[in-house]
Amino acid sequence: MAVVFEKTKYLTDKVFHYCPGCGHGIIHRLVAEVIDEMNLNGKVIGVAPVGCSVFAYDYFNCDMYEAAHGRAPAVATGVKRVVGKDTLVFTYQGDGDLASIGTAEIVHVAHRGEKISTIFVNNAIYGMTGGQMAPTTLVGQKATTCPKGRDEDWCGKPIKMAEMLSAVPSSYYIERCAVNNTANINKTKKAIAKAFRLQMEGKGFCMVEVLSPCPTNWGLAPTEAMKWLEDNMMPYYPLGVFKDKEAE
């Protein structure tokens, strides 16, 4: 019988710990498939964050680091400065990690034009610790640390990392995608592939932000969560390319 599909070898056989309906499983597979298709012969090192994807080192089947909370871009910098241009170095980070505790590290990795790629999974909540307000939590969205919903007067408006990092002079390519439907999943994979290709071509810092559902902490069924993402996150976090120096 002809084999028509195989799981990419850049994912281990370890069973994901992610909740039903979580977007991490899809995004992990996209990242791993892109790595596989690049034929890097082991020249790839990933850096996992703190948060729901803290165990990404158990899932991505390549050399991996587990970084301190928010510090993945700094760790990746240290790695890249040693291994050089022939090795793909990527960070995989959530919104609590990247957009809150790790803002200094992500801004300065972009500022230095560090030749690494970041996959930024934005689900507008702290997942691993059980649904606290993130910098990305929408105004009015309920979380365990804003039980009445995010109050703009008290906490400000959610931070837009793709837009913000696009304003950093040395960032190279910044795109926001989503995994809410097949078409957008395919677009996400293309964006990841582009970010990784640009890195291997020696270009500057690239980030793909991916809007991703968190049914568990949003208190919704998986299908409802997809709809909530479309109705609430996508209007505030518009999809698209925010910076592309290659196209300029």
Place this chain on the structure above:
Amino acid sequence: MALTLMKGSEAIAEAAIRAGARYFFGYPITPQTEIPEYMSARMPEVGGCFLQAESEVAAINMVYGAGGTGARVITSSSSPGVSLKQEGISYCAGANVPCVIINVMRGGPGLGNIQASQGDYFQGTKGGGNGDYHLLTFAPSSVQEFIDLMMVAYDKAEYYRIPVLFLADGIIAQMMEPVELPEMVDFKIDPEKKPWACTGWQPGDDPEKRGIINSIYIDTESLAVHNDELQAMYKTVIENEQQWEEFNCEGADYIITAFGTVARIAKSAITELKAQGINVGLIRPITVWPFPYDAIKKVVAQDSVKAVLDVELNEGQMLEDVKLAIGGAKDVDFFGHCGSQMPTTDEIVAKILSMKEGK
């Protein structure tokens, strides 16, 4: 080999390069900024990398990243900056990432001042970051000793897979001394010697050799095993790596304990006291972790020794280890200053005389 007159911070930086360090990540802070300045000029000459990080937090995480590839990596800072590094140091310890960290101590707590201090002894020897870990912590008392210890620091860091900390007061970095610099070590990353490092693994390779630089062990049993392994390693470090200097200890009436630059002042005081017919010895820990408890206990146990004086450039931190070593067998007195005022020879002489007079 000829002696060269060099500023401490520059000599230390050059020694690190000669010991094989090729990656420096740091952030400016007085009184050690000459180290990153020197590195920024020197690293490119040897094909190395100098990178000024956005913070000490980022710098130590860059060390974690670069160290995990098997490279010889270094960062330097001073007290408030080293406090910021503690998170990353704990991760390096937890993930067994060999590296070298320099703390050129200045006065504290908080922003303190920019003068020499030994106020980070607790931080450097008792943890500093979270969890049950230790660093191999050297406390050199001269620029030459700093250089000589640097030349073996990476071998030890890699052998045990332990971060090495240099705990130096600001005097060491800021003074000039004649030094002899050793030859350049020929170091290359060898994946065979460092099977744990991230050096390029692909699916199909030996699964045991996939590089995973990590300090999380989420289930209780795994973390217990990991900590047992760390403790077993620390035990061998304690057994093998204690270093100390004894000066005029045999038959001494009093023993001074001191580390770093303060020990040199103590030696001057001992010489003066000898001229007055008072026999005083010095025991100086070179490794402050592992601490030479037994060596101090043995010296102090001599019948001739009446009492012990611990002298530090702080309010009495190593004092606690000295007391642990002696276990109440002899009286232990303390003389020290905070606020980064160096104890003087005259002050130490006066203190010993007052002890002698039973004051």
